Amino acid sequence: MSNGMKFRYPVDGNDFTRAGEISSKVKKQLKQLGLPPEVIRRVAIIMYEAEINMVIHANGGTIDVEITPEQIRLVFSDTGPGIPDIEKAMQEGFSTASHEVRELGFGAGMGLPNMKKNSDEMKIDTRIGVGTIMDLIVKI
Amino acid sequence: MKLAKVQELLDAKIHAGAELVGQLEVKDAFGSDLMSDVLAFVQEQGMLLTGLRNSQVVRTAEMMDMQVVVFVRGKEPDEEMVSVAEERNIVLMSTEMTMFTSCGILYKNGLGTDGKAGESLV
Numbered sequence: 675m676s677n678g679m680k681f682r683y684p685v686d687g688n689d690f691t692r693a694g695e696i697s698s699k700v701k702k703q704l705k706q707l708g709l710p711p712e713v714i715r716r717v718a719i720i721m722y723e724a725e726i727n728m729v730i731h732a733n734g735g736t737i738d739v740e741i742t743p744e745q746i747r748l749v750f751s752d753t754g755p756g757i758p759d760i761e762k763a764m765q766e767g768f769s770t771a772s773h774e775v776r777e778l779g780f781g782a783g784m785g786l787p788n789m790k791k792n793s794d795e796m797k798i799d800t801r802i803g804v805g806t807i808m809d810l811i812v813k814i
Numbered sequence: 815m816k817l818a819k820v821q822e823l824l825d826a827k828i829h830a831g832a833e834l835v836g837q838l839e840v841k842d843a844f845g846s847d848l849m850s851d852v853l854a855f856v857q858e859q860g861m862l863l864t865g866l867r868n869s870q871v872v873r874t875a876e877m878m879d880m881q882v883v884v885f886v887r888g889k890e891p892d893e894e895m896v897s898v899a900e901e902r903n904i905v906l907m908s909t910e911m912t913m914f915t916s917c918g919i920l921y922k923n924g925l926g927t928d929g930k931a932g933e934s935l936v
Binding site (some may be wrong): 690691693694697698701711715718719722723726778779780781782783784785787788791 | 847848849850851853854866868869870871873874876877878879894902
């Protein structure tokens with residue numbers, strides 16, 4: 675991992691209109707690195723789903739991106755309410771999002787399953803009232 | 815289908831990326847007001863039709879490499895959406911037609927059908 679590149683981005687939890695800016699920045703960066711389009715697409719979907727989640731559920735957080743020749747590791751950390759039932763949260767269609775969030779076009783309960791589908795590995799460490807860390811790997 | 819043809823068929827107004835309308839072609843499209851579904855189901859469709867009007871529509875299109883967004887039911891993008899789209903070379907159009915009518919007209923004219931529009935799908 676010594677030849678990896680590491681980046682950290684803070685996510686502003688108060689501004690829904692700007693959610694996705696970090697995903698956009700990372701997507702551009704991966705394009706400049708000349709990574710395969712399919713890998714870029716998977717990373718973009720995971721990042722954007724996670725970024726939206728952090729804004730609508732957790733009042734922001736931090737995104738760590740680590741790029742090595744073999745894989746891209748994405749770690750999303752927040753100090754939000756935690757996920758009470760991960761098994762349920764992983765089911766397509768299950769959502770705790772508010773009516774307002776649904777009106778914005780999200781909160782359909784597709785986020786976590788979609789993140790899993792687009793990654794090679796996904797670990798979730800969540801504690802009620804403390805926060806959630808999601809650790810995902812996309813192999814190149 | 816040439817984007818200029820899409821514009822003509824939907825009698826659409828252009829809000830961003832006007833210079834690209836004469837150059838781009840689309841093969842298929844996806845219609846949804848739910849961005850969660852766009853992120854979960856879009857494969858190669860290059861155009862999004864939606865009745866949702868907020869900045870995340872343009873972001874979602876960007877993430878999915880969709881180069882065209884058509885707002886249906888007379889919705890029009892605001893300044894911020896236009897500026898994000900211009901930066902990303904995404905075309906924004908709007909039509910007074912409903913989602914159903916817009917998709918129907920495009921499909922009937924061959925979009926997303928590999929030239930087999932009108933043939934039975936079953």
